[in-house]
Amino acid sequence: MAGHSPMVSLRIPEDHLLELDRLVGLDGMRNRSDVIRYAVRQYLSSEHQVSGDRVQVDLGPDLSARIGDFCKLHGESPDVVLRQAAREHIRRVAIEDATVEDLLSARMDALRARYDDESNAI
Helix, strand or coil, rough: CCCCCCCCCCCCCCHHHHHHHHHHCCCCCCCCHHHHHHHHHHHHHCCCCCCCCCCCCCCCHHHHHHHHHHHHHCHHHHHHHHHHHHHHHHHHHHHHHHHHHHHHHHHHHHHHHHHHHHHHHH
16 A cells, blocks of 8 residues: 555454455555455445444345345346335436426427417407
8 A cells, every 4th residue: 555554453353354364465565464455445445334224125036136146247246236226216216206397397388378368368
């Protein structure tokens, strides 16, 4: 890692240490510190919200398998994928709702204008 960074000490269980050691050498990670720095970066970039609500969803076997495969292929965690999917769904529905609302409003304005024109013609 380039530059100087502060040193932090921590205690972790033996099984976690063995998992860290297993990851050394993968994806250019030369030592435990590289693995831990990578894990911290992933955690911080996952838009983790300490105060966020936890929701339990039954995805069913097909979608569970698909998400599992997707996460393996793209190196993402299921919670990150599902959070992004929820954001995208909400954004898309909001746009669709706004579009429908705009269309209805424009149509109502046109009908009102036509009614006003017919009323003024009398």
